[in-house]
Amino acid sequence: MISLDSKTLPVNINIHLLPTPKFKTVLVTVLLHQVLEKKLAAKTALLPAVLERGTVKYPSLRDLKIRLEELYGAELGADVIKKGERQILSFSLEVVNDKFAPGENLLRQGLLILKDVISNPFLENGTFKRDYVHQEKEQLAKEIRGLINEKVNYALERCVQEMCPTERFGVYKYGSIEELDPVSPEGLYEYYRSLLKNNPMDIFVVGDVDTEETFDLVQEAFSFPRNGGPGELPPMEVYNIPGEVRYREEKLPINQGKLTLGYRTNTSYQDEEYVDLLFYNGILGSFPHSKLFQNVREKASLAYYSFSRLEKHKGIQLVGSGIEVDNYQQALEIILEQVELIKKGKISREEMENTKRALINLYKVVGDSPYSLVNFYMDGLIGEREEGVDYFINKIEGIKEDNVVAVAHKVYLDTIYFLRSEDGEGGEQS
Amino acid sequence: MQWQIKQNETIDEKIYYAPLEGGPDLYVLPRTGYNKKYAIFSTRFGSIDNFFRAAGNGEEEITLPDGVAHFLEHKLFDEEDGNIFDRFASYGASPNAFTSFTNTTYLFSCTDFFAENFKLLINFVQNPYFTEESVAKEQGIIQQEIRMYQDNPEWRVYFNLLKALYEHHPVRNDIAGTVDSIGMITKDILYKCYNTFYHPRNMAIFVTGDVSPAEILELVTENLSRRTYPPFNEMQRVYPREKAAVSEKKITQELAVSQPVFNMGFKDTYDYLDGRELLSRELASELLLEMVFGKSEHLFTRLYEEGLIDEHFSAGYTAERSYGYTLLGGRTKDPEKLHEKLLEGIEKVKKEGLGRESFARHKRKMRGEFLRSFNSLEFIANNYLAYRFRDIEFFETLDVLEELTLEDMEKRLHEHLRDELHAVSIVYPFRQ
Numbered sequence: 001m002i003s004l005d006s007k008t009l010p011v012n013i014n015i016h017l018l019p020t021p022k023f024k025t026v027l028v029t030v031l032l033h034q035v036l037e038k039k040l041a042a043k044t045a046l047l048p049a050v051l052e053r054g055t056v057k058y059p060s061l062r063d064l065k066i067r068l069e070e071l072y073g074a075e076l077g078a079d080v081i082k083k084g085e086r087q088i089l090s091f092s093l094e095v096v097n098d099k100f101a102p103g104e105n106l107l108r109q110g111l112l113i114l115k116d117v118i119s120n121p122f123l124e125n126g127t128f129k130r131d132y133v134h135q136e137k138e139q140l141a142k143e144i145r146g147l148i149n150e151k152v153n154y155a156l157e158r159c160v161q162e163m164c165p166t167e168r169f170g171v172y173k174y175g176s177i178e179e180l181d182p183v184s185p186e187g188l189y190e191y192y193r194s195l196l197k198n199n200p201m202d203i204f205v206v207g208d209v210d211t212e213e214t215f216d217l218v219q220e221a222f223s224f225p226r227n228g229g230p231g232e233l234p235p236m237e238v239y240n241i242p243g244e245v246r247y248r249e250e251k252l253p254i255n256q257g258k259l260t261l262g263y264r265t266n267t268s269y270q271d272e273e274y275v276d277l278l279f280y281n282g283i284l285g286s287f288p289h290s291k292l293f294q295n296v297r298e299k300a301s302l303a304y305y306s307f308s309r310l311e312k313h314k315g316i317q318l319v320g321s322g323i324e325v326d327n328y329q330q331a332l333e334i335i336l337e338q339v340e341l342i343k344k345g346k347i348s349r350e351e352m353e354n355t356k357r358a359l360i361n362l363y364k365v366v367g368d369s370p371y372s373l374v375n376f377y378m379d380g381l382i383g384e385r386e387e388g389v390d391y392f393i394n395k396i397e398g399i400k401e402d403n404v405v406a407v408a409h410k411v412y413l414d415t416i417y418f419l420r421s422e423d424g425e426g427g428e429q430s
Numbered sequence: 431m432q433w434q435i436k437q438n439e440t441i442d443e444k445i446y447y448a449p450l451e452g453g454p455d456l457y458v459l460p461r462t463g464y465n466k467k468y469a470i471f472s473t474r475f476g477s478i479d480n481f482f483r484a485a486g487n488g489e490e491e492i493t494l495p496d497g498v499a500h501f502l503e504h505k506l507f508d509e510e511d512g513n514i515f516d517r518f519a520s521y522g523a524s525p526n527a528f529t530s531f532t533n534t535t536y537l538f539s540c541t542d543f544f545a546e547n548f549k550l551l552i553n554f555v556q557n558p559y560f561t562e563e564s565v566a567k568e569q570g571i572i573q574q575e576i577r578m579y580q581d582n583p584e585w586r587v588y589f590n591l592l593k594a595l596y597e598h599h600p601v602r603n604d605i606a607g608t609v610d611s612i613g614m615i616t617k618d619i620l621y622k623c624y625n626t627f628y629h630p631r632n633m634a635i636f637v638t639g640d641v642s643p644a645e646i647l648e649l650v651t652e653n654l655s656r657r658t659y660p661p662f663n664e665m666q667r668v669y670p671r672e673k674a675a676v677s678e679k680k681i682t683q684e685l686a687v688s689q690p691v692f693n694m695g696f697k698d699t700y701d702y703l704d705g706r707e708l709l710s711r712e713l714a715s716e717l718l719l720e721m722v723f724g725k726s727e728h729l730f731t732r733l734y735e736e737g738l739i740d741e742h743f744s745a746g747y748t749a750e751r752s753y754g755y756t757l758l759g760g761r762t763k764d765p766e767k768l769h770e771k772l773l774e775g776i777e778k779v780k781k782e783g784l785g786r787e788s789f790a791r792h793k794r795k796m797r798g799e800f801l802r803s804f805n806s807l808e809f810i811a812n813n814y815l816a817y818r819f820r821d822i823e824f825f826e827t828l829d830v831l832e833e834l835t836l837e838d839m840e841k842r843l844h845e846h847l848r849d850e851l852h853a854v855s856i857v858y859p860f861r862q
Contacts, residue, residue: 060731074798139737288519301570364466365465
């Protein structure tokens with residue numbers, strides 16, 4: 001397994017190196033952590049887009065893109081990532097390894113661009129350029145409204161919103177139109193300056209690189225002033241035993257109904273029992289051998305997809321299926337029955353074995369992609385866990401049926417969200 | 431059996447190739463340091479193969495209901511003693527399959543028990559077991575798959591565009607077929623297609639990851655030695671003649687979306703191409719699209735600043751033996767205006783000519799992208815066979831790209847991006 005080599009710069013940035021010869025590229029990812037909050041989310045989400053518009057050296061999108069293309073199509077990406085109740089600004093740059101383009105110094109050149117995008121944005125009268133902010137606000141508004149276009153994701157996101165109306169986790173990763181509208185170039189710039197100065201920052205480098213040289217290179221590039229002391233972000237709200245199950249339905253002119261169930265697992269990535277929960281989720285619905293796929297799809301032919309998914313930091317589990325509206329009751333009963341079966345310990349030896357192997361397989365391939373490596377260690381940073389992949393594999397090896405049943409008893413159904421067409425007989429009778 | 435070795439110094443990769451007597455072609459690309467092992471078994475049978483003359487039987491002509499290749503893909507996972515998914519699961523592998531317009535591919539990835547999983551793959555793909563009951567049961571599942579896509583605006587806008595471009599060619603039909611057409615599929619149709627298209631001479635295997643070519647060759651030869659295949663009488667695929675002009679200039683549809691989705695297509699004019707010539711056509715077209723619509727070009731910047739496109743706007747070229755087209759587009763607030771501006775932009779480039787600097791830069795970018803994509807085992811295997819089925823050696827990509835000249839681009843610009851060869855497809859939000 002590729003191991004992490006970490007170091008903290010005097011300017012309070014943590015650098016993590018993952019040296020490995022197996023990739024054709026070098027990936028650099030810079031993370032700037034922020035809390036997910038209704039008032040801040042749209043502002044935070046707007047930042048990567050505005051920063052990508054230009055730097056002092058490359059003042060327009062076109063200048064920047066030309067430069068990146070010259071570097072053998074270096075890939076620059078900036079976005080926000082929602083993990084639990086965190087909204088993380090992520091900037092990444094992937095360049096072809098220098099050995100495929102001798103004499104080009106792609107990594108050094110790329111790092112300089114990445115650093116400029118983050119710390120030397122193009123300014124006009126001492127603040128973000130008005131046109132850039134205006135145009136990117138329009139683009140972000142389009143993105144926020146565009147959630148509805150992809151019905152599978154829309155249904156999952158809407159379920160979360162209905163489930164967490166007063167919690168930070170209920171905030172969409174790109175924020176809302178209401179909070180986006182009043183953002184001004186000046187306000188946004190001030191906000192960014194403070195964020196860049198105070199919030200926790202991590203840099204990952206993955207690829208065939210020399211450790212010492214790369215530390216120096218990154219240190220040289222990322223030398224802008226920052227405050228000492230790690231910025232503390234508030235902990236996440238995880239533990240919650242809901243009362244009566246909430247039922248929400250929404251009607252749209254669509255062909256297929258989307259039945260989504262939101263569960264509180266009362267277990268997060270930080271907890272000892274996290275791996276038990278991961279196992280529970282595997283038995284229920286993350287693989288083709290899982291109960292949901294086998295029963296909702298294979299036995300009853302009710303759906304093409306039926307799965308369960310964990311949000312590991314918040315400890316929420318979502319169960320999603322695409323069904324005929326008329327089959328609502330039958331599908332719901334089958335899903336609820338599967339959950340009950342696990343609670344009663346009705347888990348076959350094959351289900352235990354298959355889940356064990358499938359999960360181990362997933363952990364073993366983490367090191368096969370630079371992006372999944374960064375994602376794995378990012379989860380570690382957020383969940384304050386320092387263990388490597390091997391730790392999780394060992395834990396999975398040792399899981400017994402009792403562990404799964406015990407964790408299942410902490411899982412509570414909170415919300416049923418049904419996205420449906422106007423016609424059809426499905427849904428709860430109101 | 432001897433390996434033939436294909437080496438590519440530029441990308442630092444080596445492929446072991448064994449043309450197995452009477453069996454499927456076998457390719458192995460070892461990648462040290464990877465935990466994942468990935469294997470695919472593909473056949474040249476896709477949704478467009480819906481009309482053919484079977485060999486023997488007095489050249490019987492067969493017309494299939496739409497969606498058979500995809501339906502067969504779903505049903506091949508059934509064995510007499512249950513679903514093969516369970517067997518893979520017991521070895522920790524995740525099996526899957528996908529059907530395109532031209533191919534069907536079965537695959538698995540795993541970290542342990544490679545030999546066991548690999549044998550399962552070779553065996554289940556060569557062991558059809560279809561019954562009337564299991565066909566009926568699958569209809570419910572695939573119906574839901576079709577319905578899911580009916581609600582997907584990107585999917586709808588794309589298939590509507592293909593319908594606008596092509597009047598007769600079966601690429602105009604959805605890969606999964608329709609709720610009606612899959613209702614006509616029977617077990618006999620599945621067997622007929624299986625016997626026609628799943629002959630090993632119409633198939634190939636690709637394995638990659640930290641694997642030993644010798645071990646894989648042994649596994650395959652041992653497995654094949656226990657089988658006898660009838661001689662391969664190749665079926666004749668028949669595609670209707672398609673005129674050069676598009677079928678319809680514009681197709682529109684309304685869906686539950688927040689704003690319109692716009693696709694524009696240019697239909698290529700060849701009847702048939704394969705091999706290096708087809709690869710060259712594909713790369714020239716891709717490079718041209720980069721030079722006209724790329725993110726570093728003035729046209730993209732103008733449209734972006736006017737808010738007519740977003741960062742997801744893209745342009746690409748598809749090159750198959752019997753058809754080829756350019757597709758571009760994305761979400762937009764004003765599809766009519768975007769359409770007009772794109773046509774204007776193309777005319778402007780034609781008038782002003784393509785730039786030498788832009789040509790060199792985009793070529794460099796494509797080189798880098800090709801290299802970068804070799805991080806992914808799935809990318810390597812899936813593409814290698816998809817190109818091989820068009821008689822293209824995928825490893826020649828960089829060489830063929832290098833051969834392209836600015837003059838080729840000018841020629842391609844004027845012959846391909848022509849007003850009379852284009853159609854548009856738009857998905858609008860429902861009008862209140």
